[in-house]
Amino acid sequence: MGGLLKEIYKSRALYLFISPFYLLFLIFSVFPIFFSMYLSVQKWDGIGEMTYVGFGNFTYMFTDPTFWQALVNNIALWILGNAPQLICALVVAFLINMTIVKYKGFFRIAYFLPNITSMVAVVIIFQSLFGSEYGLINFLLQKIGLPRIDWFSSSFGSRTAIAAMIGWRYMGYNAIIYLAGLQRIPRDLYEAAVIDGATTAQTFFRISLPLLKPIILFTVMMSTIGGFQIFTEPQVLAGTQSPYPGTDTIVLYMFREGFNYQHYGYAAAVSWVLFVIIGLLSIINWKFFNRSDD
Amino acid sequence: MGIGNQTKRIALHAILLIGVLLSVFPFYWLAVMSTNETSAIFAFPPKLTFGGYFLVNVNHVLENSNFIRAFLNTLFVTVVSTTLQLFFNSLTGFTFAKFRFPGSKALFFLLIGTMMIPGQMLLVPQFIIVKTFGWVGSYKALIAPSIATAFGIFWVRQYALSIHDELLEAARIDGCSKFGQYWRVALPILRPALAFLAITTFMGTWEDYLWPLIVLNDSSKFTLMLALQQLKSVHTADYSMVMTGTLMATVPLIVMFLLVSRQFIAGIMEGAVKS
Numbered sequence: 001m002g003g004l005l006k007e008i009y010k011s012r013a014l015y016l017f018i019s020p021f022y023l024l025f026l027i028f029s030v031f032p033i034f035f036s037m038y039l040s041v042q043k044w045d046g047i048g049e050m051t052y053v054g055f056g057n058f059t060y061m062f063t064d065p066t067f068w069q070a071l072v073n074n075i076a077l078w079i080l081g082n083a084p085q086l087i088c089a090l091v092v093a094f095l096i097n098m099t100i101v102k103y104k105g106f107f108r109i110a111y112f113l114p115n116i117t118s119m120v121a122v123v124i125i126f127q128s129l130f131g132s133e134y135g136l137i138n139f140l141l142q143k144i145g146l147p148r149i150d151w152f153s154s155s156f157g158s159r160t161a162i163a164a165m166i167g168w169r170y171m172g173y174n175a176i177i178y179l180a181g182l183q184r185i186p187r188d189l190y191e192a193a194v195i196d197g198a199t200t201a202q203t204f205f206r207i208s209l210p211l212l213k214p215i216i217l218f219t220v221m222m223s224t225i226g227g228f229q230i231f232t233e234p235q236v237l238a239g240t241q242s243p244y245p246g247t248d249t250i251v252l253y254m255f256r257e258g259f260n261y262q263h264y265g266y267a268a269a270v271s272w273v274l275f276v277i278i279g280l281l282s283i284i285n286w287k288f289f290n291r292s293d294d
Numbered sequence: 295m296g297i298g299n300q301t302k303r304i305a306l307h308a309i310l311l312i313g314v315l316l317s318v319f320p321f322y323w324l325a326v327m328s329t330n331e332t333s334a335i336f337a338f339p340p341k342l343t344f345g346g347y348f349l350v351n352v353n354h355v356l357e358n359s360n361f362i363r364a365f366l367n368t369l370f371v372t373v374v375s376t377t378l379q380l381f382f383n384s385l386t387g388f389t390f391a392k393f394r395f396p397g398s399k400a401l402f403f404l405l406i407g408t409m410m411i412p413g414q415m416l417l418v419p420q421f422i423i424v425k426t427f428g429w430v431g432s433y434k435a436l437i438a439p440s441i442a443t444a445f446g447i448f449w450v451r452q453y454a455l456s457i458h459d460e461l462l463e464a465a466r467i468d469g470c471s472k473f474g475q476y477w478r479v480a481l482p483i484l485r486p487a488l489a490f491l492a493i494t495t496f497m498g499t500w501e502d503y504l505w506p507l508i509v510l511n512d513s514s515k516f517t518l519m520l521a522l523q524q525l526k527s528v529h530t531a532d533y534s535m536v537m538t539g540t541l542m543a544t545v546p547l548i549v550m551f552l553l554v555s556r557q558f559i560a561g562i563m564e565g566a567v568k569s
Contacts, residue, residue: 004396007396008395008396011393011395011396013472013473014389014393014395014398014472015395017385017386017388017389017472017473017476018385018386018389018390018401019384020382020386020441020442021386021405021442021443021444021447022401024412024438024440024441024442024499025408027409027423028416028420028423028438028439029408029416030560031419032416032419032420032423033411033415033416034421035419035422035423036415036416036418036419039418039419046422046425054497078473088313092310092313095306095309095310096310098306100299100302100303100306101306101307101310101545102307105556107310107314108559109552109555109556109559110314110317110318111313111314111317112513112555112559112562113317113318113321113548113551114317114320116497116551117544117547117548117549118500118501118503118519118544118547119501119503120487120501120503120519120522120523120540121324121522121543121544124522124526124536124540125320125323125324125537125539125540126320128335128537129320129323130329132479133336134335134336134337134340135340136323136340138416139338139339139340149308160319162329168316168317168320171317176559176562176563177562177563178423179563180562180564181564183563198333225412229412229414230415232468232504234501235507236523236526239527245424251414254414254417254418255417255504255508258417258418258421259421259508264418264422267418268418268419271414271415271416271417271418272415274412274414274415275412275415275424278412280565
């Protein structure tokens with residue numbers, strides 16, 4: 001025991017070095033977790049007394065149609081914004097990785113560029129592209145003989161616009177991550193397959209895809225977590241109070257309840273439900289992708 | 295090389311170039327809109343070429359918003375935040391990589407574990423804490439919570455593992471304290487890892503929106519992203535001005551990215567494969 005204390009005393013400088021992180025961690029993570037757990041069963045406006053309401057916040061949430069609508073919107077935005085984008089990213093990464101492609105460095109940088117733009121800027125740019133009367137996309141639609149679409153007046157339209165914002169910003173980012181994975185696959189594997197007469201599509205489905213599985217899992221998990229935290233797009237589009245149809249997300253709902261109405265206890269309860277949803281989806285992703293490894 | 299291969303090569307490059315055009319087009323559209331009058335944007339068909347109104351629009355932005363103020367605010371918060379994070383993350387990451395001390399393993403696992411906590415869950419209590427400290431409306435609320443981050447520490451630690459023990463041992467024999475070993479020996483070696491961390495931190499802080507929206511209430515303290523959102527919601531009629539503001543807030547990041555893009559992308563790829 002004395003030896004251990006002596007060890008600890010000798011390492012005092014090291015504890016000092018790492019202490020800022022743990023201090024902040026205590027104040028801004030550990031305490032908030034427990035505090036939010038406590039808050040979720042209280043009714044509190046931030047000024048007056050807290051009232052214990054048990055699971056009242058949760059039972060109210062599950063009867064609130066706005067909450068369910070936000071959940072449905074979130075799922076729709078998550079799928080629309082990520083599934084097509086991740087598939088494109090995979091194909092782009094596979095193409096860039098092919099030996100006959102030149103200027104790989106240029107393509108990497110060009111595809112990555114959208115990712116460094118702020119979400120606020122992306123919303124402003126895309127809102128004008130999707131403008132109903134004068135937007136460029138409607139102009140192109142009419143040019144090819146289709147009717148123009150009033151994008152932000154229907155759930156389908158506004159979700160498509162938001163999905164385009166997400167897809168544009170993250171496709172290149174995910175392609176870069178896939179490319180990193182592809183570059184670790186030995187070239188010999190492809191060469192051997194080509195000698196055996198495999199087509200490009202076959203090498204994609206039989207070699208690249210299976211060997212990339214861990215990295216695909218990583219991107220799907222990250223996009224699930226990101227997809228259920230969508231906030232900036234609908235908030236910048238239309239403010240916190242009157243979102244366009246089909247875009248009221250769970251984080252927006254939580255933000256409104258907490259920071260606009262000062263329903264702190266209720267907002268804490270919403271955040272716990274969000275946490276459980278993200279946790280469950282991560283477990284499902286994990287199981288789904290590890291199925292065949294058992 | 296056969297004819298078939300040549301065609302295939304051209305087709306591949308063409309497909310990839312179309313993708314590049316789609317990636318770059320929104321930037322072009324932004325630039326076009328900020329050089330035209332609002333009426334030209336609302337013309338039909340929309341104007342797709344540069345106009346001569348850029349300086350007029352810049353003037354409008356400067357007159358109608360606290361743009362310069364917001365720019366300086368953002369610069370201040372970002373520089374202070376990034377500097378503090380680089381220092382504390384590298385010191386902590388180095389300590390975990392090169393020293394064993396009672397509890398070091400458990401503490402490191404705890405740190406990794408914190409990366410799993412979704413940030414949104416903590417927003418409400420974090421806001422209440424910040425309010426209790428009396429920090430609402432001050433930059434302390436923006437800077438303090440992220441002085442040391444789990445990701446940053448983890449990133450530095452991975453890199454610091456490759457520092458040779460003999461080097462640190464030699465420094466110790468020469469009379470270097472533990473902090474001296476960090477400052478004189480490790481820091482220069484860690485420079486490439488820190489460069490990547492600096493840029494991601496800088497960009498992340500520059501573009502942060504949700505947390506500043508919660509803790510800043512006085513528009514003179516607004517960061518660029520908040521100022522931009524305000525410009526957009528107040529001046530919808532003057533679209534080209536809003537676009538010019540957006541361009542002015544985005545160009546510094548694009549320029550910075552293009553300057554360091556190679557190292558930056560190498561960093562992302564390295565990180566992705568490790569995790």
